[in-house]
Amino acid sequence: MICWPALSTVAALLILLGIQGEARAQTPASPRDLDAFLQVARANSPLLADYAGQVRQTRLDSLRRRAQQRPQLAGTAAVVAAPTVRGYGYDEAVSNGGNYAAVVTATQPLFNRPVLQNDFRILENQGQVLRNTGRLSALDLRRSITDQFLTAYAAQQQWSFSQALLRQLRQQDEVLRQLVNGGIFKQTQYLTYYLSMRSQEVAVQQSQLVYRRELGVLRFLSGVSDTAFALLEAPTPPTHRALAGLSAVAQRQYTLDSLRLQLDRRAIDLGYRPQLSWVADAGLQSSSPMPLRLARSFGVSAGLMLSVPVFDGHQRQIAYDRLKVAEEIRRGYRRFLTTQRGQQYNQLEGLVQASNQLSxxxxxxxxVAEALVKAGRQQLATGDISILDYLQLVNSYRAFQFNLTQAETERLRTLYAIDYLGE
Structure with missing residues (x-):
């Protein structure tokens, strides 16, 4: 059978090794896909490193608590003189003229194993709370990085589409010039097309600037120092997971709070138990500074010390009432969070269905718009469609492409939001 202190120490050591192993993991210097950005963000996050450090501190607190249970040695030295001048001074029965001492005292509580075990459980609970808080922070970090990655990727897609549309307009421009020179279209009609093409060139530059800005924000959030221009890889839609119940990362916090309240109540009960300790000292104690007296004043003493609580002004009951209020608060938070997560999950499932239909x-x-643009391009070569009508088809195609990019981005956001609720 493994005792709780040993189990606590081993668990903390495994966590420490896991954290160090994660810190040694190689991270990409210039990430391109979502997983790489998440890996870099986790490695660079000072908040996650802070929680990892606090977990290591709880292990050290556990070792310190174990050390407090061992015999405690303390050295004391005193040279106190109580002179009597013309008959005035302390009574010799009280002072004996002075006190000269150099003593080493040792104390250790006895039968204190229940208190020690409960303290170890409290420290283990603190470590679990810190680890769970770290997981919550990692989940929030993943959510913010994922959201910004989708925003940057949508900007990249829009920029890519704007470039493709500009190439098509430039190719068609050569045909239109020939048609204008052949007298099929007037010069004023071609100028309208030319202005539209120039506007598309501006749109390409603007969409490129938007993508550069969103990429910079993504790198800023991830702690990436790379500033070179790069393209992102398409994100993979996550699996549709079921809603996590009380085992969820967000819900586990309240489970750990409930355990901590139970441990606090037990700590109160243990604090009112009689406490027995052994006490021993060895050294020099004398009432005279004379060398002969000092040489004969070395000795030892040992005994037991019992502490029994008698009355504390009802502090114990007040502590119980305080824990009861804390438990009511905890239950209220948990009920609200459970309802909130269920409502959010159902709403997101409905949004996924609507997003799929919209896409x-x-x-x-x-x-259809692409087919109309192709047909319009063919008719434009023969003069069967006006340039304005062709530009209207191109603008409609552009609007549909923009709307599809936005719809796909929102659909991915919704899928990732459902994935977070499955944690």
């Missing part, structure tokens, strides 16, 4: 509709409309 499917936009893809169908985009295919």
């Amino acid at each position: 499917a509709t936009l893809r169908q409309q985009l295919k």
Whole structure:
């Protein structure tokens, strides 16, 4: 059978080794995909490192508590003179003229194993709370990095689409110039097309600046020092996980709080138990500074010390009442969080279905718009469609593509939000 202190020490050591191993893991210097950004963000986060350090501190607190249970040695030295001048001074029965001492005292509580075990459980609970808080912080970090990655990737997609559209307009520009020279279209009509193409060039530059800004924000949040221009890889949609119950990271905090309240109540009960300790001292104690007296004043003493609580002004009951209020608060938070998470999960599932329908509709409309643009390009070569009508088809195609990019981004955000609730 493994005792709790040993189990606590081993668990803390394993956590320490795990944290050190994670810190030694290689992280990409210039991440491109979402997983790489998350890995770099976790490695660079000072908050996560702070919680990891606090976990290591709880292990040291456990070792210190174990040391407090061992015999405690304290050295005391005193040279106190109580002179009597013309018959005035302390009574010799009280002072004996002075006190000269150099004593080493040792004390150790007896039968204190229940208190020690409960203290170890409290320290272990603190370590669990810190680890769970670290997981919550890591989840929040993942959520912010993922959201910014999706925003940057959507900006990249929009920039890529703007470039593709500009290439199409430039290719069509060569055809239109020939048609204008052939007298099929007027010069004023071509100028309208030319202005639209120039506007698209501005749109490409603007979308590139937007992508650069969003990429910089993503790197800033992740702690990446790289400033080179790069393209992101497409994110992989997460699996649709079920809602995590009381084992969820967010819910576990209240489970640990309940355990801590139970341990605090037991600590109160243990604090009112009679406490027995052994006491021993050895050294020099004398009432005279004369060398002969000092040489004969070396000795030892030993005994037992019993401490029994008698009356504390009802502090024990007040402590119980305080824990009762804390338990009511904890239950209120947990009920609210359970309801909140269930409502959010159901709402997100509905949003996923609506997003899937919207994306499917936009893809169908985009295919139709793309077919119309191709048909319009062919008719434009023969003069069967005006330039303004062709530009209207291009603008509609551009709008559908923009809406599809936004819809896909929001769909991924919703899927990742459901994935977080499955933690």
